[in-house]
Amino acid sequence: MSGNMAMTSKRKITALLFAIAVASGTVPARSDDPATGVVKRFYDAMIAVMRSGQATRARFDQLKPVMMRTFDMSVMAQRVLGSHWSTMSPEARRKFQAAYADFIVATYASKLDTYSGERFDVEPSSQPQGNGTLVYTKIVDSDGVEHAVNYIVGRDSKVFDTYFDGTISDVAARRSEFTGIIQRSSPDQLTEALTDRTRKLLDR
Secondary structure (H helix, E strand, C coil): CCHHHHHHHHHHHHHHHHCCCCCCCCCCCCCCCHHHHHHHHHHHHHHHHHHHCCCHHHHHHHHHHHHHHHECHHHHHHHHHHHHHHHCCHHHHHHHHHHHHHHHHHHHHHHCCCCCCCEEEECCCCEEECCEEEECEEEECCCCCEEEEEEEEECCCCEEEEEECCCEEHHHHHHHHHHHHHHHCCHHHHHHHHHHHHHHHHCC
16 A cells, blocks of 8 residues: 555544544444444444445435434533533523534534445443443554544433543533633524534535
8 A cells, every 4th residue: 555545544544533433344243232232233324324325415314313313412412511501591402402413413424425444343242331331342444553432322222422542532522612612602603503514514
């Protein structure tokens, strides 16, 4: 593989990790472990989307019902807002949850356009962690480099956080980003900003 091709592969896997995108291959998981089953079914759906060759909006439509079943978007939306959640009206919370969910799905849909040999493995057993269960997975890129991507699955069998490279919490990273936006504007403007980001992702 040439130097340019190697760098392209590394940039691609980094984008997949840190823009909440997933590349897939064989995904072994123990059938009697409910938490790993949640992640395996999610990856199975991802593989189908990646191999479909559809446009971004079509991938969004295909992914959304799967992701709404897999991720606890209401809990994640509340956690990414932190203390700002308590200052919002019920209607403002509802609008933010909807905008946040669409943004997360659109982020995946915009990245999962091709499959080029990466492998995604799910460890056969999970581990209790706090009020959830930790599921270990890893991406192996085309150069053989491994990247840990782990999930916390709640008691309701839905994911409520993802850890990239094993330690970087998606919820914590987004809370830091969103707090900065709110401090410069307001929760309502954050909702509008997410809606605008989603539109731009789907128009690519």
